[in-house]
Structures are given as C-alpha cells and as structure tokens.
Amino acid sequence: xxxxxxIPIIILIIGFQACTTSENKSETNxxxxxxxxxxxxxxxxxxxxxxxxxGRIGEVALSPDKNTIVFGLTYYDLEQNKGNAELYTIPSxxxxxxxxxxxxxxxxxxxxxxxxxxxxxxxxESGSMQLWEMxxxxxxxxxxxxxxxxxxxxxxxxxxxxxxxxxxVKANQTVADIYPDxxxxxxxxxxxxxxxxxxxxxxxxxxxxxxxxxEKGLSNICDILENEPFETPLAPxxxxxxxxxxxxxxxxxxxxRKKTGKDYSFSTNSDLYxxxxxxxxxTNLTEGMMGYDVSPVFSPDGxxxxxxxxxxxxxxADKVRLFVMDRKTGVKKDYSITFDQDARGLAWSADSKSxxxxxxxxxxxxxxxxxxxxxxxxxxxxxxxxYTSVIPAGDKLIGTKMSMSAPVEIYSVTEKAxxxxxxxxxxxxxxxxxxxxxxxxxxxxxxxxxxxxTWIIYPPHFDPSKKYPTLLYCQGxxxxxxxxxxxFRWNFQMMAANGYIIVAPNxxxxxxxxxxxxxxxxxxxxxxxxxxxxxxxxxVSKEPYVDANKLGAVGASYGGxxxxxxxxNHNKRFKAFIxxxxxxxxxxxxxxxxxxxxxxxxxxxxxxxxxxxxxQWSFANSPHKFVEKWDTPILVVHGELDYRIVASQxxxxxxxxxxxxxxxxYLYFPDENHWVLKPQNxxxxxxxxxxxxxxxxx
Numbered sequence: 001x002x003x004x005x006x007i008p009i010i011i012l013i014i015g016f017q018a019c020t021t022s023e024n025k026s027e028t029n030x031x032x033x034x035x036x037x038x039x040x041x042x043x044x045x046x047x048x049x050x051x052x053x054x055g056r057i058g059e060v061a062l063s064p065d066k067n068t069i070v071f072g073l074t075y076y077d078l079e080q081n082k083g084n085a086e087l088y089t090i091p092s093x094x095x096x097x098x099x100x101x102x103x104x105x106x107x108x109x110x111x112x113x114x115x116x117x118x119x120x121x122x123x124x125e126s127g128s129m130q131l132w133e134m135x136x137x138x139x140x141x142x143x144x145x146x147x148x149x150x151x152x153x154x155x156x157x158x159x160x161x162x163x164x165x166x167x168x169v170k171a172n173q174t175v176a177d178i179y180p181d182x183x184x185x186x187x188x189x190x191x192x193x194x195x196x197x198x199x200x201x202x203x204x205x206x207x208x209x210x211x212x213x214x215e216k217g218l219s220n221i222c223d224i225l226e227n228e229p230f231e232t233p234l235a236p237x238x239x240x241x242x243x244x245x246x247x248x249x250x251x252x253x254x255x256x257r258k259k260t261g262k263d264y265s266f267s268t269n270s271d272l273y274x275x276x277x278x279x280x281x282x283t284n285l286t287e288g289m290m291g292y293d294v295s296p297v298f299s300p301d302g303x304x305x306x307x308x309x310x311x312x313x314x315x316x317a318d319k320v321r322l323f324v325m326d327r328k329t330g331v332k333k334d335y336s337i338t339f340d341q342d343a344r345g346l347a348w349s350a351d352s353k354s355x356x357x358x359x360x361x362x363x364x365x366x367x368x369x370x371x372x373x374x375x376x377x378x379x380x381x382x383x384x385x386x387y388t389s390v391i392p393a394g395d396k397l398i399g400t401k402m403s404m405s406a407p408v409e410i411y412s413v414t415e416k417a418x419x420x421x422x423x424x425x426x427x428x429x430x431x432x433x434x435x436x437x438x439x440x441x442x443x444x445x446x447x448x449x450x451x452x453x454t455w456i457i458y459p460p461h462f463d464p465s466k467k468y469p470t471l472l473y474c475q476g477x478x479x480x481x482x483x484x485x486x487x488f489r490w491n492f493q494m495m496a497a498n499g500y501i502i503v504a505p506n507x508x509x510x511x512x513x514x515x516x517x518x519x520x521x522x523x524x525x526x527x528x529x530x531x532x533x534x535x536x537x538x539x540v541s542k543e544p545y546v547d548a549n550k551l552g553a554v555g556a557s558y559g560g561x562x563x564x565x566x567x568x569n570h571n572k573r574f575k576a577f578i579x580x581x582x583x584x585x586x587x588x589x590x591x592x593x594x595x596x597x598x599x600x601x602x603x604x605x606x607x608x609x610x611x612x613x614x615x616q617w618s619f620a621n622s623p624h625k626f627v628e629k630w631d632t633p634i635l636v637v638h639g640e641l642d643y644r645i646v647a648s649q650x651x652x653x654x655x656x657x658x659x660x661x662x663x664x665x666y667l668y669f670p671d672e673n674h675w676v677l678k679p680q681n682x683x684x685x686x687x688x689x690x691x692x693x694x695x696x697x698x
Contacts, residue, residue, distance in 0.1 A: 033102045034077045034084035036426075044435040045460060045497040048686035051488060052076050052679050055426040057408045058085060059109060060400055064116040066393045067092055068136065069410060070100075072108060073426060076679045083679065087121060089136065092393055092412065094423050100138035107132075109153050109240070114160045120144070122151060131165065131218070144217050152206065153233075153240040156213065157249040162277075163213045164243060164252060166233065168204035169223070192261030197594050198236035199641040199673035205231045208243055208254050210277060224254070224275050232256040234270055234294065241295050247302040251276045253285065255294045265596040269313045272296050272305075285325065286332075291318055295345075299352035303327055304372075306346050306355055309334075314597040315522075317479035319515060320344055322357065322370060335370055339377050340514045343368070349392050356380075356390045356397065360512035363453055363483045367399060367413060380418050384439065386484040398423075402486040404457065405436050405493065435460035437496035439484075444505070444539045447531045453513070454536050455482060457492045457502040467547040469697035471495060472537045472574075473504040474555025474562035478521055478529075478602070481512045489676055489685060490556065498690050499698070500552075503540045507532035523604045523614040525586070526565050526621025533562065537573065549575070550697040554689075556580035556637075557645065557674065561623065564653055567634060568626025576696035578689060580637040581645050581674055584653040586622035592646045627656045633663035635692040637685065639672035665692060 039053055058072030069092050074085040087100045087107045101107050105125040113120060118133045125132070126143060128150030134141045145151060147167055154165040176183045188201070195202055207225045211218035225232060232254045233242035242255035257270040272293050274283040286293040291310030298305050305325045310318035320342035325332045335355075336343050345358040355370045361379075365386035370377050381387060384403060390413075391398040397413040401420070410424040440456040459468060473492075475482045482504045495502050506513065508529040509521025521529050533553075541548040551574050555563050560582015567577050583589045587607045590599050600606075604614030634657050638650030650666065657664035667688050669681055676685045 031077070031080055031104060033086070033104050034075045034080065034082070035086065035099075035102065036075060039430060039433075041430070041433040044433060046434055046491075046493050047497075048494070048683040049078065050430060050434075051491060051494060051686075052078060052682060054407055054430060054488075056488070057400065057410065057424065057426060060389065060391065060398065060410060061110050061112055062092065062391045062393055062398055063112050063136070064114060069398060069423070070110045070112065070119055070136075071410065071424075072110060078679050078683065081678060081680045087119070087138075090410070090423055092396075092398060092423075094412065094421065097424065098137075100134065111155060114156055114158055120154065120156065122154065124150070131163070144213075145211075146217075147209075147221075155240050155243070155245065157245050158247055159249040161213060162249060163211050163218060164208055164240075164245065165211070166206050166208050166240065166243070169207050171203055171205050171229065174203075193265040193596070194261055194594060196643050198643055200643075205229065206233060206235065208232050208252070210252065222277075224252070225256070228258070229260050230256050230258050238294070244296050244298060247298050247300060250278065253296045253298075253305065255296070262596075265594060266600065267313055268292050268310070268316050268597050270294060272307060289332075291315065293323075297346050297348060299348045300350060301352040303352065306348070308344060308346065314601050316595075316598060316601070317477070317511070317518065319518075322346065322355065324355075324372065335372075335375055336377070342511060343370075345389055347390055347392055350394075356392060358387050358390060360386075360481050360483055363455070363481050363506050363510075363512050365483055367397060369415070380415055381413060381420065382418060383420070384441070384484055403484040404439050404455070404486065406431065407486045407488075437493050438462060439492075442540075444536050446508075446528075446535045448528065452505055452507065452532055452536065454503060454505040454540075455492075456540060457496045457504065459496045459499050459501065462545075464545045466545060468499065468501045468545055469550035469552065469693070470501040470503060470537070470540065470546045471693070472533060472551065472553040473502055474533060474553060474559035474566075475504070475507070475510065476555065476557030476559045478509050478525075478558035478561075479511055479518055481510045482506045483512065489682060494686065498693070500693070501540070501546060503536050505532060505536035507536070522602050523618060525561070525602065525618050526569075527617075530562065530565060530569065533566065534570075534573070541573075552576040552578070552693055552697050554578040554580075554693075555582070557582065560645075563634075564623030565621065565626070567632060568623060568629040570632070572631075574632055576693055577632055577634040578637070578692060579634065579650075579653065581639065581642055582636075582649065582653070583623070583645055584649045584656075585624040586619050588652075589645065589649060590619075592648070594643050624652065624656070627660065630657060630660055630662060633692075633696050635665045635667065635688065637667040637669075637688075639669045639674065639676065641671065641673040644674055663696075 056074045060071040070089050072085045074083050076083040085106045089098045105123050107121045107123045109122045111120040120133050122129050123132045131145040132143050151165040151167045175185045175187050210222045212220040252275050253272050269290050270292050271284050271286045274285050290313040293309045296307040309321045309323045312318050321334050322336040322343035341359045343357045347356045359368050367380045367387050367390050385401050388400045399411050400408050401411050402408045412421045438458045442454050443451045444454050446452050492502050511518050553563050553566050553574050560579040563577050563579035564582050564584050603618040605612045607619040636650045636654040638647045640647045654666040676682050
C-alpha cells in the first residue's frame with residue numbers, strides 16, 4: 001500500500017501546420033487542446049474547481065549541454081473530464097517558458113537525444129503511444145516507431161545508436177486460445193495467485209526491448225526477456241528509472257523479480273540483471289540480496305553502478321540503502337550503513353566522485369550528497385518543503401520541489417550555499433489570488449513519553465479568538481511520511497479553506513524518524529500508533545481556538561483502517577468520520593489482497609495460525625471486531641478497481657453502520673482504483689467530503 005505513480009501524454013504542431021490542424025479541429029468539433037487558462041477567482045479561498053485548474057509538472061529532463069530543461073505539464077478540463085500533457089522548455093539559468101506542443105493527443109517521457117539536437121517523447125497521435133522526435137524548438141515532429149500496441153517508456157543509448165523501450169506482451173493463454181470454439185466466452189481459467197494487480201487483471205507483462213536507432217526510425221528489435229513470464233519494470237509503479245544503459249552502450253541493466261504466481265505474491269525480492277547485447281547473456285548482479293534492488297545508475301566513467309536496495313524479503317517499507325558496486329572488482333558496498341534514512345532518486349556527479357539523492361528526515365524531503373572517497377553524506381538543502389527529484393547541472397543542481405502550500409515547481413540549487421531559485425511559476429496567477437493557510441510544526445508528547453512531529457494547518461484568515469472545528473488526518477502507507485506533500489485530493493489547503501484546523505501527526509510507523517520509529521507499527525496495527533493519533537488530537541484540542549465538541553477523523557488506505565478502528569475506540573472524541581479505501585475486516589483482507597508479502601509482514605501471518613501471537617494480535621484488532629461500539633456518523637469511500645484493498649471492505653463498513661442505525665453514506669466509484677484520478681470524480685469527492693463534514697461539524 002506504500003507506493004505509486006503514473007505518467008501522462010501529449011503532441012506538437014506549430015507554424016503553418018498548427019494553423020491547419022486548428023482549422024481541422026474546428027470543422028470536426030474536436031475539443032481544443034487543454035492548457036493554462038486565465039482564471040479570475042471569485043474568492044481568495046481554494047475550491048475543488050480551482051485545484052483542478054492548476055497545472056501539474058511531470059517528468060523533467062536536462063539537455064546534454066546543461067542549458068535547457070524540457071518538462072511535461074498537464075492541465076485538466078472538467079467539462080471534457082480528461083487531462084492533457086504538453087511539453088515545455090525553460091533555460092536552466094532561468095527565463096521564459098516556451099510551449100513546444102499544443103495538441104489533443106498528449107506527449108510524455110521527454111528525453112534529450114545524446115547529441116542534444118532532438119527531443120524524443122511519446123505521443124498517441126497515431127492511435128497508440130509511439131516514439132516521436134522533434135527539434136528543441138518544437139519543429140519537425142517525426143514519428144520514429146511503429147510498435148504494435150504502443151510503448152510505455154523509452155531511453156536513448158549513450159552512443160545514440162540504439163534505443164530501449166518498454167512494451168506489453170501477452171501473459172497467459174486465454175479461454176479462446178484453449179478453446180477456439182468459445183471465442184465469445186468471458187471466462188478466465190486461473191491456476192495460481194497474482195492473477196490481478198493493483199487495478200488490472202494480469203493479461204500482459206511489461207518487457208524491455210532494444211532496437212537499433214537512426215533518424216529514419218527503429219530496426220532490429222530484440223525482446224530482452226523473450227519467452228520469460230516476468231515483468232520489467234516492476235508493476236504497478238516502476239518506470240524507465242528501473243532500466244539503464246551501461247556508459248559504453250554495450251549492455252543494459254534492468255530490474256526484475258523473476259517469480260510468478262504465489263512466489264511473486266509472497267516476495268519483494270527483485271534483482272538487477274546485466275544483459276550483454278552482443279552475447280545475449282544475462283547475469284544477476286545482486287544474487288543473494290533478498291529485498292528490493294531497483295533503479296540502477298552508472299557513473300559517467302563507467303567504473304561504478306549505484307542502486308537503491310532493501311535488505312529483507314517481504315518487507316516493502318524497509319530502509320532504502322544506497323549501494324555502490326565497483327565494476328572492476330565486483331565489490332558491493334552499502335554507503336548508508338550509518339545513515340538512518342532512506343536514499344532515493346540517485347544521480348551521479350559528472351566527475352563520478354559523488355552521488356546526489358533525496359532523503360526524508362523529520363517529515364521533510366531534502367537533497368543530499370554522498371562523497372565516495374570518504375563516505376561522507378551531507379545535506380544540501382534546508383526548508384519546509386519536499387524535493388522530489390535532483391539532476392546535476394554543472395555548478396548547480398536542478399530539482400523539483402513541493403510543499404503543503406504549493407504544488408511542484410522546478411528549482412535551481414547552488415550546492416555550496418544551498419540557495420534555491422525558483423525557475424517555473426506554473427500556478428503563480430492562481431496563487432496570487434489565494435490566501436494560503438499557515439502551516440505550523442509542533443512536537444507533541446506521546447503516551448510512551450516520546451516526541452512526535454505534528455503539522456498543524458490553520459484556516460486562512462485564522463482568528464485565535466474564535467473556535468474552529470478540527471480534523472485529525474490519518475496517514476496511509478502505513479509507512480509513508482506525513483511530509484510537505486501537495487495532494488490533489490487529500491489537500492490540506494483545501495481542508496483549511498473550508499474552515500477546519502487540521503492535525504496531521506507523524507505517528508509511529510512513518511519514515512524520516514529512524515528505523516525504530518518506522519518499524520514499530522509492523523505487527524502492531526491498532527496499537528501504539530493509534531495512541532499516537534489520540535495523543536495528537538487530545539493535545540491540540542486543549543487550545544482555546546479548537547472546538548473540542550466538533551472533532552472529525554479522516555484518512556485513506558491505512559488511514560481508512562485507522563478511521564474504522566478509531567470509530568470503535570474513540571471514547572466519544574469525534575463527531576464525524578471519513579474513511580477512504582480502508583481495511584475494515586482484516587481476515588477477509590488477508591485473503592482478498594494481491595500482494596501477500598504486505599499482509600504477511602504487517603499482520604504477522606494468516607489468521608488461522610493460532611500459535612502466531614503477532615498474527616492473533618493483529619486480527620484481534622481488526623476494526624470489524626469493534627463495530628458494537630460504533631456511535632458516530634461515517635462517510636465511506638471506495639473504488640471498484642482497487643485490488644489492493646477491495647471494494648467489499650468499504651461495503652462491509654457502510655452496511656455495518658446502516659445496520660446499527662448510524663447516519664452513513666457510501667461514495668462508490670466503479671472506475672477508480674486506490675485513488676480518484678478522473679477530474680469530475682475528483683470534484684465529486686471533494687464536494688461530498690466537505691458536505692459530510694459540514695453537516696456534522698458545523
């Protein structure tokens with residue numbers, strides 16, 4: 001339940017072509033390209049409609065000469081109920097953004113060709129997603145691939161003679177394959193586990209392909225996992241960061257968990273595989289390393305390979321270690337062994353002597369640097385924010401940064417001083433019209449005498465002489481930090497703008513506070529972390545501006561579980577609950593979820609193992625065991641395509657509330673997964689969210 005991430009799409013045509021295309025669109029009633037709009041707000045408070053009008057920066061790539069940044073920027077249209085991503089450039093020294101594309105197709109995965117003369121990208125202009133190229137000014141758009149079914153990502157080889165791309169291949173025989181006379185049958189024959197994953201049935205695997213490249217297109221295509229029933233990158237969140245070229249362009253290294261069915265479902269043991277393009281030989285570089293090994297990156301001189309590594313099989317929230325292998329000796333070294341933090345998003349310096357990365361400490365994601373020579377790790381940035389990526393750019397760094405007060409923008413960072421210069425101002429015209437809520441960091445004493453960082457978010461125009469209804473925010477994951485993230489659904493600015501104080505504790509079981517704090521939650525669902533929640537809301541409720549008679553608790557995923565659990569154990573504290581995609585009945589959850597490694601690690605094992613004390617504790621604390629004590633109105637939200645926590649969990653909770661005679665509402669999305677991604681569904685979610693809270697807390 002810990003992870004995520006998807007990418008968008010788009011297309012370009014300019015000059016005479018753009019005019020021609022525009023006329024054609026008008027004649028055929030094709031909607032105009034979705035892009036930025038000049039929005040005049042009727043209030044200085046954020047609304048769902050304003051939130052969905054904001055531009056969202058996607059993937060960022062730096063030109064080989066370090067002078068120009070290309071990036072994706074997605075806008076949504078509520079009426080069309082869709083989004084569209086366009087490509088833009090901006091000088092790395094700062095300056096005006098230049099829009100390269102303006103179409104209804106969408107462009108994604110921007111990549112500079114190694115010589116810097118072209119920008120490669122993906123577009124569905126021809127129906128399926130294919131590789132296209134254009135000049136850096138957006139002219140001369142050319143389709144470079146004709147892959148049946150399309151591609152899902154790509155990258156150039158360093159010497160520019162080849163391309164890697166990922167595409168789906170058929171996974172299993174269908175009923176029609178087995179019985180040709182039953183071609184219209186909708187049945188599925190299933191003989192093993194992991195038959196569906198995240199939000200889809202597993203009918204295909206993602207494979208990586210190599211192809212010769214020239215300006216005429218791709219040729220001599222090779223499926224590197226030919227006839228292997230495995231996937232690369234790892235579903236559901238892996239992308240091209242899990243596959244890389246060696247600097248000499250003679251081989252690739254890819255991330256793969258070479259397991260299927262039940263074995264796959266119970267294991268997180270992925271490895272890094274070296275594939276020699278000439279000999280076709282595959283070598284496992286991380287054999288014997290039992291957890292996740294992902295995202296390999298080679299030093300520019302080719303002497304080292306770094307990657308992100310977890311130690312233990314079956315534990316998806318283990319510490320993310322920074323490993324480096326000396327390619328000459330084969331020696332592997334953990335450079336973060338004394339660094340009690342994660343290391344993600346690795347990027348080598350040009351001289352191959354250092355590695356930059358992102359790490360969270362005390363609910364803030366900052367840029368760090370490892371010096372290989374002495375193993376020293378130092379923090380480069382400071383501030384109340386989350387950096388989400390870093391790219392070395394000569395004497396500076398290019399990073400993407402967000403906070404609870406603003407979505408992602410692109411920044412330039414000077415390494416020595418740590419100074420940060422904002423380069424993009426995608427949503428400035430909107431924020432110039434908004435009054436932003438104040439964010440406060442507070443350390444609260446827990447029931448076992450520890451200090452817990454808690455974010456307090458105050459309504460805009462906050463008046464301490466008044467009393468405000470207050471929400472306890474329960475984080476999901478369960479091991480994902482309440483950092484300075486900007487969400488387009490669980491948006492603290494939106495909650496505050498609706499007149500609520502928000503209490504967001506970094507309770508037990510969250511990263512960024514050391515291994516002990518992070519791991520305490522495993523096997524202790526319903527334990528200390530619930531006491532942490534109550535300690536936070538109890539402490540803040542003593543403030544004179546908090547209306548202690550109008551408290552609510554809200555959360556999704558593990559946060560939804562938390563709400564269900566609190567509903568039976570809150571001792572009259574709360575007057576309203578909202579649970580989204582939460583686990584309600586842990587016994588049924590154990591047999592319904594697809595990634596069994598998660599259930600086994602966090603719950604301790606199956607509920608029928610009566611000799612397993614950890615498992616018995618977990619299942620004894622299942623929220624459905626406390627329904628007899630439910631006494632508070634509850635809104636339940638769930639998506640049918642959520643296969644991590646299936647929709648029947650939400651139905652059970654809603655039905656239980658109705659049977660008990662409690663005010664309850666069920667917001668159901670037949671076409672959403674663990675999130676709500678469609679624009680109109682997103683606005684509906686916000687409207688029902690605040691309709692419910694306002695009904696019971698105002």
